[in-house]
Amino acid sequence: MDISILYRGSLKSCNFNCPYCPFAGKKMNRQCLEKDQAGLARFIDFVADSRHHFHILFTPYGEAMVHGHYREAMVTLSRLTQVKKVAVQTNASFSLTADHWLDRLNPDTAAFWLSWHPEQMSRSRFEKQYQALLNKKIAFSCGVVELKEYFHDISQLRKKLPRSVYLWINAYKRTPDYYSKQDIEQLIRIDPYFENNLFYYPSKGRFCRTGQNVFSVNETGQIRRCHFVNQILGNISSIDFGQISRATACPNETCHCHIGYIYLRKLHQQKLYGSGMLERIPEGFIYQQ
Numbered sequence: 137m138d139i140s141i142l143y144r145g146s147l148k149s150c151n152f153n154c155p156y157c158p159f160a161g162k163k164m165n166r167q168c169l170e171k172d173q174a175g176l177a178r179f180i181d182f183v184a185d186s187r188h189h190f191h192i193l194f195t196p197y198g199e200a201m202v203h204g205h206y207r208e209a210m211v212t213l214s215r216l217t218q219v220k221k222v223a224v225q226t227n228a229s230f231s232l233t234a235d236h237w238l239d240r241l242n243p244d245t246a247a248f249w250l251s252w253h254p255e256q257m258s259r260s261r262f263e264k265q266y267q268a269l270l271n272k273k274i275a276f277s278c279g280v281v282e283l284k285e286y287f288h289d290i291s292q293l294r295k296k297l298p299r300s301v302y303l304w305i306n307a308y309k310r311t312p313d314y315y316s317k318q319d320i321e322q323l324i325r326i327d328p329y330f331e332n333n334l335f336y337y338p339s340k341g342r343f344c345r346t347g348q349n350v351f352s353v354n355e356t357g358q359i360r361r362c363h364f365v366n367q368i369l370g371n372i373s374s375i376d377f378g379q380i381s382r383a384t385a386c387p388n389e390t391c392h393c394h395i396g397y398i399y400l401r402k403l404h405q406q407k408l409y410g411s412g413m414l415e416r417i418p419e420g421f422i423y424q425q
């Protein structure tokens with residue numbers, strides 16, 4: 137079976153201080169970090185012993201790649217025959233040199249989802265980070281949550297990026313009608329798929345691929361269909377994904393997060409992203425403006 141896993145351990149900490157974020161500046165004590173590390177080690181062992189093929193995306197609460205155990209997990213998983221893809225959502229502040237981890241990544245299976253926070257990291261530093269991935273031919277997408285004050289930064293970043301790199305823009309949804317029609321038109325010129333991220337999609341009763349061949353797994357091995365539905369389907373220590381795989385409808389009223397709604401059948405996002413679903417790279421993307 138081909139299985140996509142959204143992995144979220146017990147990490148709840150970040151080295152950045154984005155004012156709107158509950159994990160900003162939070163630190164974890166040693167005991168909590170060890171618990172997270174042990175859970176990740178069990179997950180890697182499970183994947184290594186499995187007969188299935190995996191596409192894995194790390195979706196931490198906070199920032200994972202400042203921690204050695206996540207960098208090593210990327211390296212190890214990228215080199216397992218069971219792993220077709222291992223990607224991570226990160227603020228791009230990771231070390232480029234620690235333990236030569238980037239050199240040891242398998243560029244055929246590793247990928248990155250880089251979130252840029254212009255008030256936390258200069259554009260030149262962000263460029264240096266993604267340039268290291270370009271040099272190593274490691275796939276990545278990058279983007280920002282679009283607050284209006286970032287518009288100039290985003291335009292400049294788009295100009296600098298190679299055309300083959302997709303720059304996504306996440307809509308700021310906390311303030312209703314935050315964008316004018318003109319804003320939206322301008323943003324679509326930078327991210328042609330920006331509109332996909334603008335909505336809360338009605339999802340109750342609509343078929344969603346999560347629970348069938350996409351699952352969420354946490355540090356204790358508990359399996360859920362996605363991060364947004366709390367029902368536990370089993371544990372990787374005792375259940376085979378083949379036993380729990382079902383084509384079912386979403387129980388929630390709406391879905392608005394990219395890592396969720398892309399699996400709603402009615403949105404046909406698989407067709408857009410193809411093999412780049414997890415790292416958010418539209419198939420064959422070339423920036424056209």
Ligand code: SF4
Pocket residue numbers: 150151152153154157158159160161197198199227253
């Ligand atoms: S980088 Fe991400 S996780 Fe860290 S504070 Fe900012 S929004 Fe939160």
Ligand code: SF4
Pocket residue numbers: 339344345346361362363364365385386387388390391392395396397399400
């Ligand atoms: S539509 Fe969203 S909330 Fe509903 S099951 Fe799918 S991913 Fe989960």
